[in-house]
Amino acid sequence: MTRYLRLMRLFTGATLSAQLEYRANFLGAILASLGEVGVALLGIGVLFGQPGTETVGGWTFREALLVTGFFMLTEGVISVFIQPNMSKIAEAVRTGSMDFTLLKPLDAQFGVSTRHLNVLRVGDLLIGLGLIAYAASGLTVTGGGLAGAAVLYLSAVVIVYCIWLALSTTAFWFVKTQNASELFNGVFGAARFPVTAFPVPVRALLTFVVPVALITTVPAQALTGTLTPALALASPLVAGAAFVLTRLFWLRAVASYTSASS
C-alpha cells in the first residue's frame, strides 16, 4: 500500500515536470476552465432567469447551483485525474507501448490509471469547490449532511472512473475509442442540472441506465438533507459493483492483448 502511494507521488512529480516543459499550454487551459464554468452558469441562468421562477423541479437557485458546483468539480476530477490516463490507453494499445506497462511488476490497472495528471485543469477543481461552498453558504447544512455528501461524492468519483475505464478498455479490441469518451461527455452533460428537473422517463434513464443522477444530484441532496435512504444506499453499492465488474473486464482485456508488432 505504501509502495503504491509512493509510486503515485513519483508519477505525479514526473507528470508535473513534463507539463512544466510546455508553458504556453497553461494559458489555454485556464481559458478552457473559464469557458466550462461560463457554459454551466449560463445554463442555470437561463432556467432561473425567467421572471417569477423561484424553483425548478423543486430546486431553488442556490440548490441548483450546488448541483452545478458538483458538476464542475466532477469535470475537474475527470480532466485532472481520469481523462489524461484513460485517453492514453487506446494510444498505448495502438502503438504497443502497453507492453511496458504489462511487463512491470505492478498492477497494470493501477499503472494505467495513475500514471498521468493534467495539472493545467486544477482550476476546474477549485471553481467546483468554490461554487459548492458559495451555494452551501446560503443553505442550512448539517455536519451529517456534509459527511454524507463526502462519502456519496467519493462513490460518484468511483462510478465515473469505472465508466471511463470500461469505455477505454474496449481499445484492447477496437484500438481506436475516442468516440467512446465523446459518448460519455455527451451523456454526462445532463449532470449539470438536478435530475428531478427532467421529465420522469428521462429521470429514470439518468438514474438507472446511466447513473448520472448519482454523480451530481445525489451528493447535492445529501448536503441539503433531502436525500432518500434508498438513493443514499444505491450510490456506494453501484460504485462497488461497478468497480468489481470493470476490474474483471480489464483482466479479460489484458488476457486478449495482441500487442502491436515491433
Place this chain on the structure above:
Amino acid sequence: MTTPTPDAAVHVRDLRKSYTVHEKEPGFLGSLRSFVRRQSREVEAVRGVSFDLAPGEVVGFLGPNGAGKTTTLKMLSGLLHPSGGELRVAGFEPRRREADFLRRITLVMGQKQQLIWDLPALDSFLVNQAIYEIPDPQYRATMHEFTEVLGLEGILKKQVRKLSLGERMKCELAAALLHRPRVLFLDEPTIGLDVNMQEAVRAFIRDYNERYGATVILTSHYMADVTALARRILVIDQGQLVFDGDLARLVERGGGGKTVRLQLRRPVTAEALAGYGSDVKVDGLSAELTVPRAEVSPRAARLLADLDVADLTVEDPPIEAVMAELFGRKDREVVRG
C-alpha cells in the same frame, strides 16, 4: 512429451500461437467493404516450437521478417498468451505475469521506448527504481556500473527527446536492466544504430551476461550482433524451428561450399577459373570462387599448382548467405547440431 530439464532457465515445448487477422482489399471501396463485413482469417504465427536454455546461456534467435521471433519473445515475457504448448521461464509460467516473474525478466524492443519523452532519462530510472523496489545502494551500484560500461556520463540529465537515437537506446537498455533481470529478451536491440553504437551495445550485453550469469535471447538483423554474442543459434522460419545448434555447425550445414579468395600475380579470365569452382568473380588481379566443402584441399592445391598465386584464403560464407540458403530449402525438419 519430454520432461522439462529441471534447471532450465527457459523451457519451451510445442509452443503455438495463432491470431485472427482482418483482411482488407486496397482502396476506398475495399475499406468500405471491410467496414461492413470483416473478412477474417486464422494465422498461425508460431507452430510448435521447442527448446531449452541453460542459465547463463546466450542464444541468437534468427529468422526472416514475420517468422515468429517477436511473437515468441512476447509469449516468453508474458505479454501474449500462447494458443498451445508448454512454457516455463525462470521457473514461472509467463502468462500469469506474477510480480516475482516480472522482476526476473526484461524485454528490450529496439523499436519501442519506455523512457518518458519530455524528461531526462534519470527520471524514468527513478520511476523504475520505485516500481521494482530496488534498494538505494543497489540502485547506485547498478547506475555506476551502467554509466561506465555504456558511457552514459553527460546524457542522463538531458531530456530524452533531445537525445540521439544511439544515446536513447543506451538509456533504454539501462532502464530495462536496472532491476538486474536474470533472463533477457532482446528484440533487435541495435536496430538503426551506427557501427560504433552497435559495438557499444554488444559490449554491454556481453559484460552483463558475464557479470550476472544472465540468460539472453537475442534477435537481430545484424549478423555481427549474433556472431559476436551467441554460440548457439536458433533459426525460426514460418513459425517453426528449422535449426538449433552451434553457430559453426549452422555455417557448415547451410553453405554448400567455402569461399576461396585468390590474389594473383598475372590476370586470368573467369573462364579459366570455371573448372575449379562455381560463382566465379574476377576483378583485376583478385578473384573469388565457391568450392564444395569436401573439395577444398585438392582444389586449393590445384589452384596453387596451375596458376601464379600470390595469396590464397579459404573462408566460410557470410552468415547472410547461409540464412538465404537455409530459408530457400524445402525440407523443414529441425536440425540439431
